Amino acid sequence: MFWMIYICASAALSLRVSICSTKNSYKIFIVLLVILLTPAQIEISGSSYAPSLLTFIFNIIFQQDFSIRSLRPLFLTLPFCLVSLFLFSTIKRRFF
Numbered sequence: 001m002f003w004m005i006y007i008c009a010s011a012a013l014s015l016r017v018s019i020c021s022t023k024n025s026y027k028i029f030i031v032l033l034v035i036l037l038t039p040a041q042i043e044i045s046g047s048s049y050a051p052s053l054l055t056f057i058f059n060i061i062f063q064q065d066f067s068i069r070s071l072r073p074l075f076l077t078l079p080f081c082l083v084s085l086f087l088f089s090t091i092k093r094r095f096f
Contacts, residue, residue, distance in 0.1 A: 011033065031085070
């Protein structure tokens with residue numbers, strides 16, 4: 001239930017932010033969704049997941065633990081997203 005509410009809220013926030021930019025609105029929307037929705041394991045031995053960016057922020061604020069372990073999934077998915085957007089825009093420009 002939590003994930004469904006979080007996905008809807010992230011999509012609404014991403015849409016709201018991307019509307020401000022008229023030129024690259026769909027690119028901003030996709031990148032913000034990837035940043036907000038990338039999951040990370042909360043504990044190493046556990047099987048529960050939480051959004052990567054929020055887990056990192058909460059670890060810094062509440063646990064005073066500056067570990068980038070929770071950002072590793074984001075470091076993997078963000079370059080893949082950016083390369084995919086670049087390829088899509090290149091193909092779109094060349095063929096359409």
